[in-house]
Amino acid sequence: MNNYDPTVFELGEIEALKRAVKFFRPVATTLVGSGDDAAVISVSDNRFVVTSDTMVENHDFRTEFSSGFDLGYKAIATNLADVVAMGAIPNAVVVAMVIPKTTKQTWLEDFARGMQEAIDYLAPSCAVVGGDLAAGDNIVIAVTAHGDLEGRKPVLRSGTRPGDLVAVAGTLGWAACGLELLMHQDPTLKAAYPEFVDIQLRPNPLIGLGLEVAKFATAMLDISDGLSLDAARLANASGVSIRLDPRALSGFEAVLELAAQSISARQVQMISERDWVLHGGEDHSFLFTCAKDSFLPRGCKVIGEVVEVDKAPLYFGAEVLEAKGWDSISG
Template sequence: MNTAETIGSLGENESLKRTISRLNASEHALVGPGDDSAVISAPDGRFVVTTDTMIEGHDFRLDWSTGYDLGWKAVASNIADVAAMGAAPTALVVAVNAPASTEIHWLESFADGLRDACERLAPGCGVVGGDLAASEQIMISVAAHGSLEGREPVLRSGAQVGDIVAVAGTLGRAAAGLALLQSANRDAISAYDALVDTQRRPQPPITSGVDAAAAGATSMLDLSDGLAKDAARIAKASGVTIQIDRLQLQGFEAVLEEAARAIEASEFDWVIGGGEDHSLLATFPSDAVIPRAFKPIGVVLPVGHAPVMLGANPMPEYGWDSVRD
């Protein structure tokens, strides 16, 4: 007989009590969980805010990811968007819809993932509130906030001809991890568990967003949908063409070659079309001192026949599409 406690048997109040007790506090919260709304300090007078939703069966599978994994990923994917604006993450609000039969242990593990991701990726940031409701499948919605700390936001629309294009973080690792899981090749999944872990628990370079802003980045975004698609977003918003140097991608490809061979896939496709590494793509003036975390991979050219060029050839804008895929 299964006597495991579920969120249905415990009810909303007790389930939330057990969950909230596991979270870390935000250093920026004047009023945290417990009231109708949180109160967050904004000394700059401005703050950035972003939101994202993860849906079971579309964005994740429970046989691939634990509650802890999903808590971590929910934080990482949202605060990467904050970092891409040149802001420091300060607070998150998290809403979870789940079947009443969901064991409370899953929700507690999810909270642990939220806490640990905040502490590891953005110390001082924390969950300040949210909601829990019943549904037929698990849905996770996060709203993340960040402080500009007196800096101007870094937009997608500021790239200038002659700028250097650079990336902080990894390319293709999360896509490789997803392909390994989809292959159901247990030997390959075990052999390349570090890639699978990148898919389950991304490690975006959060502090590099502030570093890029301080260094004078002219544009920046979070690489959530793939290098080709996201570079095109900067190019279109800025009215320029981005030229990627294939040679500068070889290092990213090299770490994926063995895994690609193991499941007969293309490491190049992972690097240019794979999303969910949540790395940062930015452009910098040619005379800027580019932060060490950023690797130059191309240049900004006058607008041409294609938003993104791979050397002399147009690069198709393929990658993840949250509506079509």
């Protein structure tokens, strides 16, 4: 039995991609898929949503704890969340990759399986319709995702007004906690809290809930860089201030309290679950605002209110809250 695992570049681009793309499933909106110079997709509106995101090895992820499957799943999930935050239904993605010449073919196929599983679970009406593969020193993954508005107006960051509620659909702080667990020198920690590690490795944006919320939200965005940073972006875009309610956020903190205590017990520096909730990114939950009389579906929680613009865009109770979070350039 031959167990030899060739590298992608031993096989060559054509054969390597042929073996990898067999995992992708076409959908009805894909008129021309992978194989031509460009894909052709159908939309029901004369407008469509498009977004792009890049993941760079040793800056956005580390291969010592992220498998090819994890990275494929995460690359899809993060982009689908951006499409949904605009109120659109994801229908197509293209993926451009740079990989080292030592990359095994099994890794590339594992990556493809991760992408397709994310699509199957999060947005089955979507498909991978093309991309590009090139050689380089480190892994770089660039995904462009498209979405169909189906005649609806896009949900922008600039639509909220004083008097609106501020709410979140999904988790807060889980991915930041998961990253802390993965990075810690004590390997038993990540095994003790797998639910947080899983969200860091394979985010689970609530796509269906996000699309439901988009029907009545006045403003909305995907929490990718941290609640405080993204809430400040929303406030600045709308020309308002946002006041977060500490009591409403205490429940999010309570879920993470034991993990924070476990980490703190193993090191000199204390860990704050509040910092994870306020400033930790990558949960890819949806932050949105809506009228006070809105009916919030299950899975959403009111965490504050929109007020007239004040001396700062963001408050935690009565105190000004500095917006902090992930910066894609400086880290």
